[in-house]
Amino acid sequence: CKMDKDENLGPGCDVTIAEINSINKKIRKDIVSLVNTDFFRYFKFDPFKKCTFWENNDGICFSRSCAVDVVEDWAKLPEYWQPEVLGSLANDSTNENETHHTAEDDASFLNELCNNNNNKNNQLDINNDLNYYDINDFLNKDAVLVDLSKNPERFTGYGGQEAGQIWKSIYAENCFSSDEADTCLAKDAFYRIVSGLHASIGTHLSNDHLDTTTGEWGPDLDLFMARVGNFPERVSNIYFNYAIVAKSLWKIKPYLKELDFCNSYDNSVKQKIINIVSQLDSRIFDEDLMFKDDYDASIKDDFRSRFKNVTKIMDCVHCDRCKMWGKVQTTGYATSLKILFELNEADEESRQQVVNRLTKFELISLLNTFNRLSTSIQSINNFETLYNERVNGE
Ligand code: FAD
Numbered sequence: 001c002k003m004d005k006d007e008n009l010g011p012g013c014d015v016t017i018a019e020i021n022s023i024n025k026k027i028r029k030d031i032v033s034l035v036n037t038d039f040f041r042y043f044k045f046d047p048f049k050k051c052t053f054w055e056n057n058d059g060i061c062f063s064r065s066c067a068v069d070v071v072e073d074w075a076k077l078p079e080y081w082q083p084e085v086l087g088s089l090a091n092d093s094t095n096e097n098e099t100h101h102t103a104e105d106d107a108s109f110l111n112e113l114c115n116n117n118n119n120k121n122n123q124l125d126i127n128n129d130l131n132y133y134d135i136n137d138f139l140n141k142d143a144v145l146v147d148l149s150k151n152p153e154r155f156t157g158y159g160g161q162e163a164g165q166i167w168k169s170i171y172a173e174n175c176f177s178s179d180e181a182d183t184c185l186a187k188d189a190f191y192r193i194v195s196g197l198h199a200s201i202g203t204h205l206s207n208d209h210l211d212t213t214t215g216e217w218g219p220d221l222d223l224f225m226a227r228v229g230n231f232p233e234r235v236s237n238i239y240f241n242y243a244i245v246a247k248s249l250w251k252i253k254p255y256l257k258e259l260d261f262c263n264s265y266d267n268s269v270k271q272k273i274i275n276i277v278s279q280l281d282s283r284i285f286d287e288d289l290m291f292k293d294d295y296d297a298s299i300k301d302d303f304r305s306r307f308k309n310v311t312k313i314m315d316c317v318h319c320d321r322c323k324m325w326g327k328v329q330t331t332g333y334a335t336s337l338k339i340l341f342e343l344n345e346a347d348e349e350s351r352q353q354v355v356n357r358l359t360k361f362e363l364i365s366l367l368n369t370f371n372r373l374s375t376s377i378q379s380i381n382n383f384e385t386l387y388n389e390r391v392n393g394e
Contacts, residue, residue, distance in 0.1 A: 163319075173310055224379075
């Protein structure tokens with residue numbers, strides 16, 4: 001990518017791409033190890049939740065048309081390469097070999113996990129909902145438990161018109177009513193978050209791509225360039241999202257010691273998070289530039305409800321694995337936005353409202369989203385090396 005790595009990322013970010021690359025190298029080992037701990041590798045979501053945005057959204061994509069723009073002739077490919085297989089969930093979290101839980105208590109495992117602390121002050125107050133996602137996502141009885149580490153985000157063959165319609169609806173949410181300067185800042189941030197998510201997904205599917213001629217999984221440089229690398233703005237939006245999530249983690253640093261990640265491994269999990277957060281600094285993003293006064297409060301309400309719609313649009317995604325990672329990441333951004341825009345550290349009540357009420361699902365999605373971005377940045381650095389090797393004929 002022809003980008004200036006020493007230039008700041010844009011409004012609100014007093015940090016360069018080169019600096020984020022360097023932070024990311026330092027935290028990489030801890031974030032990977034963190035998302036593989038018992039607390040962080042399980043997620044709950046409802047794959048059957050009704051899509052409320054349009055009619056005729058008959059669930060799973062069984063049609064080859066989902067994938068026309070990726071592979072020309074799916075019918076000739078083996079069964080295990082079909083989009084409905086690649087995009088399905090390998091949910092064997094009921095695996096009896098695992099010592100910490102059994103099939104019978106599978107559903108209650110995550111419910112029990114750290115119940116003592118995370119639910120302590122967690123009476124949901126629907127009338128005072130500061131959430132940027134739909135809280136019903138995690139309360140629904142049809143929600144299933146998935147082991148994220150067994151369902152990596154990678155190429156699934158999901159695409160074509162259906163995926164295009166989802167992206168179109170997501171971008172259409174960025175439609176604020178006024179064009180005042182502050183609205184523009186909010187609009188710009190909203191666009192960057194969505195585009196950064198889109199580009200991050202594009203990076204993962206290019207990095208973990210199925211070569212249908214050899215049957216091997218691996219990075220596809222041409223695909224990465226076509227989706228992300230040839231668009232410096234998209235690359236920059238991934239870094240912007242990294243800055244947003246990193247700043248929200250930085251902001252809850254003083255309260256981390258009060259959070260509990262379960263008895264026996266509580267300390268080691270906490271230590272990993274502290275190692276990560278201590279590599280971050282507040283310059284990475286300045287949330288105070290947005291929503292400064294009373295007028296801005298209404299823009300903030302608008303922003304919140306529009307972002308909530310983005311999290312709900314995930315219910316319309318046809319490919320289960322894409323939907324799951326879509327939920328993880330939109331909930332992760334929603335949690336970051338709540339911490340950035342609703343937590344006023346000087347105000348005890350705001351602290352109680354936001355930090356004390358953080359649920360395990362918010363923490364799980366927040367840290368997994370950070371890992372998704374961290375992985376994207378590592379892949380971008382690798383793709384850059386591959387690109388330079390190609391250009392220099394090595
Ligand atoms: P799309 O990526 O569908 O994009 C549509 C249009 O948006 C493009 O033509 C372009 O004009 C514009 N655009 C593209 N990228 C950006 C950007 N970063 N910023 C701004 N504008 C942009 N596929 C997988 O293989 N694995 C997955 O895990 C996966 N997860 C998904 C999750 C969700 C929520 C969705 C909606 C889709 C997911 N997909 C996944 C599908 C994938 O995102 C693409 O839609 C698909 O690969 C087809 O890509 P495309 O090139 O046709 O354009």
